[in-house]
Amino acid sequence: MKIVKHIANLGYGSRKQVALMFREGRITDAAGEVLYADDPVEHDNIRVDGEPLDPAPGLALMLHKPVGYTCSTKDAGRLIYDLLPPRFRQRSPVLSSVGRLDRETSGLLLMTDDGALLHRIISPKSNLPKVYEATLAQDLRGNEADVFASGTLLLESETTPLAPAVLEAVEPRRARLTLTEGRYHQVRRMFAAVGNHVETLHRSRIGGLALEDLPSGQWRALDDADLATLFIHAG
Ligand code: URA
16 A cells, blocks of 8 residues: 555545645654655654654554543544544544443443454454443342343343353442343343442453553553453353
8 A cells, every 4th residue: 555545544634634744754764764655665664753653454452441431433522532542533444442331331442443353352253251340229139140140131122131141249239240242231231130220330351351450541552462362261
């Protein structure tokens, strides 16, 4: 691909704007030599205003989503894209979230521009466990683990029962729930089905990948080792 198009696709501007950036000498190689639009040059050797280019397509990242942000490109209010460099919203291929977290849910959210990777993560075949930490309005009754593990729990207005899920009681009003599905508002609806109410919800892990010490509102790119960790429990 021509580098003007490559850089434009990363969200730096239209092709016309990027061509102008070349003419202005703003695009150099790593040694500071001014580049011309038809120079053959590798992604990693390109600098814009002295800064390395944003990650090439094939980007996957983890975001520690705070409460109050919506997983959407254009809803009213704060969006997950507000937590990323503004250029990331202009990228082609598009950077999308892998599934969604509710606005009031915090925690681990994956994003990628790699459609095949996205489908592999959400595919039922991968069977990736997702771990949620919930605080509840009422004490656990004691039967929830059995109900959730049964494989027969039917949520309101659904026709297929939920796959078995694992509940661990952490405190009377705190539970860790491991799911392999991702139905709409699933955790909140599961607790509603057993007469409780989720007050706070946080996703701490997907597959083998945990948020660890990534602060709220921060993101980091995933490398091949992270992706191997993600799929460690797959299948
Ligand atoms: N289940 C929910 O209810 N909400 C989320 O955001 C994720 C899982």
